[in-house]
Amino acid sequence: MKSRASSFPCLFIGFLATLLVNTLLLHHSYKEFEDDYQHKADLLFNSTHDMLLQHKIILNALRSLFSASAIVTKEEFNIFSEELLKIKSAVAFTLDDDHRVKYISDPDFQSEILAGKVQVGSDGKLEYLMDGFSSLIVNIDEPNMPFLVYAISHQRVQQRLEQHKGICAQLTIGETYFTNEYCHNEDANWLTSFFKYQGSDSASLPEYKKKYSISAWSIAPAGRTYELCLLVLFITAMVMSLSVLLSLKMRNHMRFTQLAIETRSKFALLSSINHEIRTPINAVLGYSQMLKDSDYCDVSGRDTLDKIIWSANLLNSVAENTLNFSKAEAGHLSLDYRDINFFDELNAINDYYNAFSQTHDKRLVMRIQADMTEYISLDSTKFFQLTTNFINNAFKYSSGKEVVFDISLKSVAGQDFVRVAVKDTGKGMSAESMKAITHPFNTDPDSSSISQSGIGIGLYTCKKVIEEVGGHIRIRSRVNKGTLVLFRFPYRQISSKVSDSEIQASNHDGSSQSQVGNVINLHKVSDRNTGQESNRFSVVAANLRLNTEKHIPGVAHSTPANLSHITKARYADVSLLLVDDNRFNLEVCSSILETGGFKVSSFQDEDEAFDAFKTSTPQIVVMDYRLAKTDGISLIGEMRLLQTENVHYFILSANDKSEIANADVYPDISFLQKPLNLEVFMQLLDLKVKLA
Structure with missing residues (x-):
């Protein structure tokens, strides 16, 4: 449950990161599409304004022609207007009082002009209707020709609008409506419609009482829209996948951390259990050996004690195997x-x-x-x-x-x-x-x-x-x-x-x-x-010379009874402080050490042992690692601060040296495993004395 809660922030951060990146990407793309539309719309609006402004200038020029001369002949009108209007695909002609056509700027449009007719519009003004043209009638100062008609070709306007690609152009001149081909774009769908842009503009010719308006819209290209969607999906998948992987990694890290804690706890538990198991086993072995070496045990009793020692050793081996199995399972062996x-x-x-x-x-x-x-x-x-x-x-x-x-x-x-x-x-x-x-x-x-x-x-x-x-x-x-x-x-x-x-x-x-x-x-x-x-x-088998007192690795034995009198005499009356919180092991070790000639002071309480050390510094200190209030190494550290002469320190524990934390940090402290083997202790003490 904790690992799930710890991985939730990764998913939440991944979601926020995905949302932020995609928002920035969509905003950038939206602005890019909008800028592209605005550029095209500006070109369209400016082009349309320019086109209509040019027509206005030409119309004003034609009016000026008639105003500047008392009489304008047909030839003069043709010469002046033909080349001017031809490039704009527009035509100009005059009407008399009876609305008959008089002068024509371009004879090529004569048929279309003659097919038209004059009518009065809804606003009470004259209009000249021509197929394919939008016309404007203005008054001129010319005898017998009071009206000048200026007609703009729809085809020319349409061609002008078609020049604008990628944008829909909608132009309204009077009551005439123009659109280009893009306005019929069939690529628009629900996806591309999210990127639709539109705008409009309008203008008027107050002197001619005419208005025109133009609007435009555009949608993002389908190909680019699909690419953007795929990119958004890819970013979403990638970021969310990374967040999921990160959350899984955190969950696994939490699990591994928890497993490591549990493993350490199991090791500590197994070590403690082994210690608790081996402590009474060592007492059984020690007391059994003491009975076996005593004068009160007959042959039958010694056989029984051998079986007890055998069974205790087997039980001790089971404890060792269990600890090694756990270490091997965790890869710590x-x-x-x-x-x-x-x-x-x-x-x-x-x-x-x-x-x-x-x-x-x-x-x-x-x-x-x-x-x-x-x-x-x-x-x-x-x-x-x-x-x-x-x-x-x-x-x-x-x-x-x-x-x-x-x-x-x-x-x-x-x-x-x-x-x-x-x-x-x-x-x-x-x-x-x-x-x-x-x-x-x-x-x-x-x-x-x-x-x-x-x-x-x-x-x-x-x-x-x-x-x-x-x-x-x-x-x-x-x-x-x-x-x-x-x-x-x-x-x-x-x-x-x-x-x-x-x-x-x-x-x-x-x-x-x-x-x-x-x-x-x-x-x-x-x-x-x-x-x-x-x-x-x-x-x-039978030919192998056996030593019944020989120490066997992994199996507990006690002290050989035939320890030399010379060895005992060498350490006679040497003061030794023995500390162990287990009374049975304390009695066994004290008895074994006394057989070696040592003058033993044994204490079950570490405070009493520390006070005894302060009163009279012993030459040798042997103590258990696990004590009731502290550990043996810490207590030795306190004793060192008080010692006034050389003291040889030993740790005697039911645990192996590898199970004691930081044992290698103290090279001057010798580590022994219970039950105490006096021969090992004597040899090690000889070595320490020699080195000192």
């Missing part, structure tokens, strides 16, 4: 490349499914390219999420004992990719189920409710994420033969070989998503069960 030991990442994935294999009659068989590069730059978090999503589906639907996980490095069109293949031996996917990769919320209506689960966005989510970051995915499935998922995920090569410690240090500025831990060597062995792959891949 990007890769966070980090230098990693790729073998460690693969070892972590295998470790992730080790606990699952212990409680289920299925195992993951990992095949790794024999000559694969050990160190690459990769967004390990998203790679882990995508890979585990497909492996989870394979474990869920596979009817066999094994799920094959095949990894290799490829280069396609100059772009480096990690090629992943996940193969199961389940019942396969139906054609209807395959649509889920391109159509979200699509499920197979023919499958039973027992075998069908979810709402149908898993495959679609993975496809959107993979394609958004520049990868590619294909799925091959046959009924009762299983399903093969192939996807390519971008990576970057590292120019020079780096050590694991350097990789760990470079990744410590992010969060607990970075890869940490000791170097894990993958044993290269031949796959005796699959001879065709023996030269290319090494099968690592």
Whole structure:
């Protein structure tokens, strides 16, 4: 509704612009046509006045001839009047007292003159009637010839009027009416009649008691009128089209703005929901790990805690997938490349499914390219999420004992990719189920409710994420033969070989998503069960050395219990201020940090924490990003203004660093993701102390 209201001014302005332009155009054209008519009318009026004035002068000259001489002979009259009147197609002759013709200026008109007759007009004056002539009788001073008749040829007058083109000329002399051919113009219609112009003029000969009048009218040429109408229609269509397009653009802009606002709101909502979900998950993971590491938990209890940790990690992965799906839908998803030991990442994935294999009659068989590069730059978090999503589906639907996980490095069109293949031996996917990769919320209506689960966005989510970051995915499935998922995920090569410690240090500025831990060597062995792959891949399953305390990207783990006593002693009695508005996370983090030897002061209220900072400046500050009254970065900014010695600051949040606004603006603040991994924290602290 708002977009419609905002587009209305565009339409209104377009209407006004169209009206203004067309009005100016019509006014200009009307004046142009009027000027053309006025020019022609002036020529007509002036020409007619000149013609009648010339006849008046000739008539006066003839009268003067008779007045100047006592007796005018016929020869004198003929000589004087013949050449004078011939060019005007007029004739003059005299009448005696009996109204008989005496002298004739031009004998060629004798027959027409003799055919005429004299009569008394309505005004009591004499008139001489001649076909094709208009005559005027005047008295002259001549014995036996008291009357002089001056006759004007109608043909000559008509020819004079026909010389005026493009205008209707209507001349009235006495009772005689003349019109030219244009007056019978048949081109006039309702359209051209809008451009009709007319005018009139009149004059009189008082000495001869004669009057004449002339009127004229003209219409705009039909061709030019049609051109004007087409131009008006074109301007109307063009301006209104532009206004409509502008209004649509404004409406679309408003919609896009609204969509952008809604998208940002959705991101904020999802980020908040993920934060709220991950916060209790982190507490569950922390308390579970604390129980598992305690002396009060037996073997059976540890197995139960492993299942709790497994389920919590799955729930955390669902939250991550939902956020990534929303980012991919809006085109805001990007890769966070980090230098990693790729073998460690693969070892972590295998470790992730080790606990699952212990409680289920299925195992993951990992095949790794024999000559694969050990160190690459990769967004390990998203790679882990995508890979585990497909492996989870394979474990869920596979009817066999094994799920094959095949990894290799490829280069396609100059772009480096990690090629992943996940193969199961389940019942396969139906054609209807395959649509889920391109159509979200699509499920197979023919499958039973027992075998069908979810709402149908898993495959679609993975496809959107993979394609958004520049990868590619294909799925091959046959009924009762299983399903093969192939996807390519971008990576970057590292120019020079780096050590694991350097990789760990470079990744410590992010969060607990970075890869940490000791170097894990993958044993290269031949796959005796699959001879065709023996030269290319090494099968690592039972032969892969596992580290149960190793951090897995995208999955929450706690602190390794075997942290060295030397490390603990190095930071013994170091003052640390811990701030978190969630009491459970505060207890978990405080317990973990105390196992590292730190002297921890924990606060749930940020005001109390700030007062404690002012009283005795701690050496280390670890605080949550989202606090009840402010955010962690703002509170750190206030603490910096009061610090009197060097303080190491850490942000510990359930959110990833990419979800924290302007995180990159604060390079001296280290960002960690809950739950707290003490090994990551110690390594990062060592790096900060070394740089200081």
